[in-house]
Amino acid sequence: METLVNTSWLEACRTEDAIENGGVCLKLRDKQIALFYFTRRNEWYATQNECPHKRQMILSRGMLGSLGDTPKVACPFHKKTFALDTGECLSGDECAIETYPVKVENGRVYIALTTEVTTHSPIPAMQ
Known part of the structure; x- marks a missing residue:
């Protein structure tokens, strides 16, 4: 078996x-994505929209801030904080969020989503 990874840049x-x-x-596709424009830092971030703490689709409504040099978002319900660049939970919990690459070109914002496909080797012919 071989796993192939395909990355697609989708216009957001x-x-x-x-x-x-x-x-x-x-x-985008079958995912709810939270897209953040951290204007004060002139940076763009994309994460899953679901807060893993209570499994609510709410992170896009969170408050942006920084912990030192680390950009973060706080869940508006429970104030769990997550690093926007790595997805790490900054509240001391073991949960993390998925992050996605973002690029800006010609006034458009794009988010990269990857898909994995597992291929199976053909069965060798019997001789």
Whole structure:
């Protein structure tokens, strides 16, 4: 068996449609993605929208901030904080969130999603 990884850059929005120092929820393929424009840092981040603490789709409504040099988002319900660049939980818990690469080109924001496909080797012919 061999696992093939395919990365696709999907258009998320126009830069002018983003909320400054905040987030929006997008559905790309079958995933709810939280896209953040951290204006004060001039940086873009994308994470899963689900807070793993109570499994609620709410992170896009979280408050942005920094812990030292680490950009973070706080869940608006339970105040669990997550690093936007790595997904690490900064509240001391063992849960983490998935993060996605983001790029901006020609006034458009793109998010990279990967898919994995496992291929099976053909059965050798009997001789």
